[in-house]
Amino acid sequence: MSDSKKTGAAGTTRIIGSRIFRVFLENETVIRKFLRRYTSNRHDIEDISQETILRALHAEKNREIHEPRAFLFGVAKNIARKELEKKSRSLINFIEDFSDQEYCSNEPAVDDQVDSRQRMLVFWQAVATLPPQCQKVFVLKKMHGYSHKEIAKSLHISVSTVEKHVAAGLKRCRIYMENKRDGDVGEPPARANREK
Amino acid sequence: MTEDFLSDKRPDLVTEACAWIAQLETGDLTSEDLAAFREWMARSPAHQQEIRRLAYLSRDVNILTEMAEPLKVAAARQRALMKKDILTSKWGHLRYMTASICVALLLVLGFFFIAGRDSPSPDPVLITTAVGSHRDVKLSDGTVLKLNTDSEVKIEYDADRRKVNLLKGEAFFQVTHNPDRPFIVYAGGKSVRAVGTAFVVRFLPKKFEVTVTEGQVELLNAAELTQDNRLDLPEMGSLEGAGAAPLISSLQLKAGESISYMDSVQTEAIEIISQREIRRKLSWQEGLLDFSQTPLVDVIDDLSRYTSLKIEISDPELRDLKFGGIFRVDELQALFDALETTFDIKVEYLENDIVRLSHH
Numbered sequence: 122m123s124d125s126k127k128t129g130a131a132g133t134t135r136i137i138g139s140r141i142f143r144v145f146l147e148n149e150t151v152i153r154k155f156l157r158r159y160t161s162n163r164h165d166i167e168d169i170s171q172e173t174i175l176r177a178l179h180a181e182k183n184r185e186i187h188e189p190r191a192f193l194f195g196v197a198k199n200i201a202r203k204e205l206e207k208k209s210r211s212l213i214n215f216i217e218d219f220s221d222q223e224y225c226s227n228e229p230a231v232d233d234q235v236d237s238r239q240r241m242l243v244f245w246q247a248v249a250t251l252p253p254q255c256q257k258v259f260v261l262k263k264m265h266g267y268s269h270k271e272i273a274k275s276l277h278i279s280v281s282t283v284e285k286h287v288a289a290g291l292k293r294c295r296i297y298m299e300n301k302r303d304g305d306v307g308e309p310p311a312r313a314n315r316e317k
Numbered sequence: 318m319t320e321d322f323l324s325d326k327r328p329d330l331v332t333e334a335c336a337w338i339a340q341l342e343t344g345d346l347t348s349e350d351l352a353a354f355r356e357w358m359a360r361s362p363a364h365q366q367e368i369r370r371l372a373y374l375s376r377d378v379n380i381l382t383e384m385a386e387p388l389k390v391a392a393a394r395q396r397a398l399m400k401k402d403i404l405t406s407k408w409g410h411l412r413y414m415t416a417s418i419c420v421a422l423l424l425v426l427g428f429f430f431i432a433g434r435d436s437p438s439p440d441p442v443l444i445t446t447a448v449g450s451h452r453d454v455k456l457s458d459g460t461v462l463k464l465n466t467d468s469e470v471k472i473e474y475d476a477d478r479r480k481v482n483l484l485k486g487e488a489f490f491q492v493t494h495n496p497d498r499p500f501i502v503y504a505g506g507k508s509v510r511a512v513g514t515a516f517v518v519r520f521l522p523k524k525f526e527v528t529v530t531e532g533q534v535e536l537l538n539a540a541e542l543t544q545d546n547r548l549d550l551p552e553m554g555s556l557e558g559a560g561a562a563p564l565i566s567s568l569q570l571k572a573g574e575s576i577s578y579m580d581s582v583q584t585e586a587i588e589i590i591s592q593r594e595i596r597r598k599l600s601w602q603e604g605l606l607d608f609s610q611t612p613l614v615d616v617i618d619d620l621s622r623y624t625s626l627k628i629e630i631s632d633p634e635l636r637d638l639k640f641g642g643i644f645r646v647d648e649l650q651a652l653f654d655a656l657e658t659t660f661d662i663k664v665e666y667l668e669n670d671i672v673r674l675s676h677h
Contacts, residue, residue: 209376
């Protein structure tokens with residue numbers, strides 16, 4: 122990122138003639154809109170979108186990009202994902218710091234066991250069974266990347282209530298994922314169980 | 318084992334750990350909070366293991382963003398659309414309604430089936446769903462019936478047979494085992510016969526499809542039935558005797574197998590499908606649409622069942638574009654957004670509930 126910035130004036134002329142840059146400008150609004158899926162934070166969106174064009178320009182130097190638009194969206198998505206990952210990483214690191222060093226989990230990560238598409242469905246099943254308000258909070262948090270404070274503000278509830286809903290949602294996901302792991306692919310506590 | 322010891326305490330441990338994760342994610346912890354957290358972590362390795370696991374899980378749940386829509390943009394556009402009440406995004410509300418209707422239906426069904434034991438042919442029961450809704454019903458024999466959008470079934474149980482006539486749409490059946498009383502679904506001149514198994518029957522204007530998820534069914538293709546849609550089929554045995562009967566064919570479908578008949582295509586072939594494909598075919602039960610490498614024309618066909626919008630593909634070359642993703646039935650807007658952002662397709666909202674897809 123900083124490398125490209127350093128190229129200065131020479132870089133600018135190259136940018137002007139760049140096809141990918143032109144495509145980027147044409148699609149900038151759509152790309153930002155797309156990024157809102159990953160974060161609600163305006164600055165993050167700005168950063169990711171900058172990073173996207175810088176990386177794309179760099180890539181263009183080395184090879185021809187056949188589908189510039191698709192390429193840009195792909196890059197943007199990758200960066201956005203990494204950013205999300207980074208945020209969660211910091212929580213994981215924080216917890217690791219608090220853990221005893223000698224204790225080491227030999228449990229495989231969820232990733233290894235259940236593919237991502239399936240994970241998405243399991244989580245969604247879990248989310249679908251949450252009470253309405255709890256679901257709303259969890260969806261804002263996990264699907265739209267809002268912070269607890271933003272959620273509290275927009276739903277007119279306290280941050281501690283948001284925390285409670287997030288905790289409940291997480292617990293539900295945990296239970297569903299555990300059932301999944303135990304091979305119980307079957308019915309979630311469905312409405313179908315209501316009988317007589 | 319220690320598992321037993323743990324399992325008593327675990328529900329609380331999970332709840333506590335979830336509460337901690339949520340609090341940590343808020344971001345501002347006082348020194349007292351930190352001290353409390355340190356103390357909690359020090360209680361046992363199980364505490365540490367649980368919270369680690371949850372931290373990773375919490376990260377993994379982020380995958381849901383892939384399913385989300387760009388909220389604000391979509392919300393604004395949807396508001397404009399909703400004024401005219403074009404989008405049938407009633408799923409959420411219908412769920413509650415459905416619940417009460419289901420209870421009511423169960424009472425009705427219960428009555429019929431209790432009464433049915435004495436009288437040989439009880440009145441049939443009709444169950445329907447509106448466009449964009451779905452419904453789960455448990456029948457008197459324990460069989461679970463799940464109806465997808467815009468569907469209609471007629472249920473006729475008698476002492477010897479459990480007959481269900483799928484008049485239109487799509488239904489999933491989780492059939493309670495009873496060899497003495499076979500379960501038979503009739504649709505479009507075909508019948509699907511099961512003893513104890515689970516399968517989906519899709520009966521759309523252009524397509525008939527059966528997918529078996531558990532056990533085995535016998536599919537009977539009887540062209541003569543299309544005329545009057547009559548429910549009385551001869552028993553399987555007598556058909557085998559008939560042998561050469563050109564209009565009737567029978568075949569077995571096992572779990573993981575699917576067969577479809579298109580209006581335009583005469584041939585039929587049993588297709589063995591993956592677990593993943595099965596899950597995709599069942600995803601409507603979760604209120605989801607799940608596509609993977611699906612030609613756009615099929616996506617739109619499928620989509621049209623869930624909405625009153627008329628979706629047109631104006632550029633023929635778009636029809637074969639391969640499309641993938643998981644979308645919520647009640648947020649079709651997200652799907653349109655995905656078409657716009659990832660495929661460079663122009664989505665226009667025209668009068669008379671028409672949505673037109675074209676090249677940019």
